[in-house]
Amino acid sequence: MTTTSDSSVSFAETDTRSEAMHSTIEDWIDDLVAGIDDAQASAEFQEWLDVQSRFHDYSYRNTLLIKRQCPEATKVAGYRTWQEEFDRHVQEGESAIWIWAPIITKRCPECENSPSYHADSDCAYDETPPDEWSEGLVGFTPAPVFDISQTEGEPLPDLDTAATGEAGGLVTQLIEMADQLDVAVQIVPDADWSHGAARGICSQSGLGDTRPHIEVRDRENDADLARTLVHEYAHALLHADVDDDTERSKREVEAEAVAYVVGRYCGLDTSGSAFYLATWESDEPAVVRDRLDRISRTAAELIERLEA
Numbered sequence: 001m002t003t004t005s006d007s008s009v010s011f012a013e014t015d016t017r018s019e020a021m022h023s024t025i026e027d028w029i030d031d032l033v034a035g036i037d038d039a040q041a042s043a044e045f046q047e048w049l050d051v052q053s054r055f056h057d058y059s060y061r062n063t064l065l066i067k068r069q070c071p072e073a074t075k076v077a078g079y080r081t082w083q084e085e086f087d088r089h090v091q092e093g094e095s096a097i098w099i100w101a102p103i104i105t106k107r108c109p110e111c112e113n114s115p116s117y118h119a120d121s122d123c124a125y126d127e128t129p130p131d132e133w134s135e136g137l138v139g140f141t142p143a144p145v146f147d148i149s150q151t152e153g154e155p156l157p158d159l160d161t162a163a164t165g166e167a168g169g170l171v172t173q174l175i176e177m178a179d180q181l182d183v184a185v186q187i188v189p190d191a192d193w194s195h196g197a198a199r200g201i202c203s204q205s206g207l208g209d210t211r212p213h214i215e216v217r218d219r220e221n222d223a224d225l226a227r228t229l230v231h232e233y234a235h236a237l238l239h240a241d242v243d244d245d246t247e248r249s250k251r252e253v254e255a256e257a258v259a260y261v262v263g264r265y266c267g268l269d270t271s272g273s274a275f276y277l278a279t280w281e282s283d284e285p286a287v288v289r290d291r292l293d294r295i296s297r298t299a300a301e302l303i304e305r306l307e308a
Contacts, residue, residue, distance in 0.1 A: 009068045011098040017142050021098060025064050029285050029292075037278040045275050047071060049257055052296055053264035056303045060292040062099040069097045073147040075156070082146065088153030096144030103141055106133040114138045167222035170266055170306075174229045177305050183236045184213045185229070193217045200228040202235035212236035223268045227259050230302060234258035237298050250279045254295050261299035266306070 009024055011017045028044075035041040051067045052060070054074055066073050076097060082088045108118040110125035117138070118130070148156070178185040195201050200216040214232040219225055234255035242248050253275060263270045280288060 008070075010095065011069075011142070012095065017098065021065060021100070021142060024068055025061055026285070028064055028068065029288055032277075033280075033283065033285050033288055036281050036283075042275045042277055045257075045277060046260075046273070048292075049260050049275075049295075050264065052299065053261045056261065056265055056296075056300045058099070058296075060289075060296040063296065064292075065099050066097060070147055072149070073097065075148045076145040077148075078143065078145055082151050082153075086151075086154065086156060088148070088151040090146045090151050094146060094150040096146060098142050099145055100140040101143030102137050103139045104135055105138055106130060107136045107138045108133060112136065112138065167226050167268065170226045170268075171222050171229065173306055174226060174233070177233075177302075178214075180305060181233060181236065182211050183233065184209070184211050186213070186215050187218050187225075188215050189218050199224075200232040202232045202239065212240060226266070227263050227268055227270075230262045231255050231259040233302060234298055237301070238294055250283070250291075253277060253279060254291055254298075257295045258299045258302070261295070262302050262306075265299075265303055 009020075011020050011024075013020070032041050032044060048060075048064060048067050051071060051073070052058075052063045055063050055066060055076070058066070066076065076099075077086070079090055082090060103114075105114050107114055108123060108125050108130075109128070111118055111121055111123035113121055113123065115130040115133070118125070175185055175187070195215070195217070198217070199219075200214065202212055202214050204210070204212060212235070214229070214236060216225065216228050216232060232255075235251070238251050238254055238258075239248055242251065256273065256275065260270050260273050260275075263273075280291070283291070
């Protein structure tokens with residue numbers, strides 16, 4: 001597994017940029033799969049989670065690209081965005097961080113291609129002319145962004161996050177999210193806990209209630225209680241359609257990764273986290289890509305609901 005210290009990449013060459021960005025993501029995942037039971041793989045995975053926690057609204061592909069180019073990045077924006085929205089300027093000589101930006105334009109209702117690609121395709125759709133098509137996502141293109149450390153100018157305004165107040169306030173927020181997520185939640189007094197050493201469980205309620213049912217053992221440490229709630233929410237969102245016990249055990253890593261990302265974002269202590277990726281040992285790279293995507297999407301959903 002390539003270590004972080006020697007893994008920095010650059011996409012300076014225009015002609016090969018797109019291909020290099022694609023291959024960098026694929027190579028990172030291939031390396032992760034090849035060393036899945038190695039301690040360095042877990043360290044690389046955790047470093048990616050750290051970046052994901054700072055860029056929770058970015059896809060796993062973009063956070064992987066940021067990690068490989070500038071792992072210490074904390075806030076990125078385009079050249080003009082820094083100027084026009086933040087009154088900051090990219091310093092001379094700084095190299096761009098390249099990510100994928102969506103291409104939104106009119107697209108064919110049938111093949112979902114832009115007019116130019118539609119014209120060169122085998123699609124026979126002709127019910128409405130291209131100028132009447134609705135806009136939508138037709139692809140992605142490399143886009144340059146810069147980290148705040150590469151800029152100078154006015155300080156950024158203070159931004160409120162879900163981490164305001166004590167962790168007990170976060171616990172309250174998480175419990176209040178249950179209805180939005182269509183999940184039933186119960187904080188069980190320690191004296192009444194009947195699930196052994198488990199800190200929390202997620203199961204189907206039964207008796208006509210199709211919602212996932214979460215039970216969390218109460219404790220004095222609100223920060224730990226909050227992390228357990230996030231972990232079980234992740235199970236509820238990730239496992240509702242999974243019946244296979246082997247796959248459920250593999251998704252334990254996904255749930256813990258979601259708890260780590262949300263915990264880091266909310267300022268909770270995540271130093272005790274450990275990721276044992278060996279359960280993914282039999283997975284193909286495409287399966288691991290799906291897992292990374294589920295982690296980033298589920299963490300983003302929980303963070304966005306906390307922000308709201």
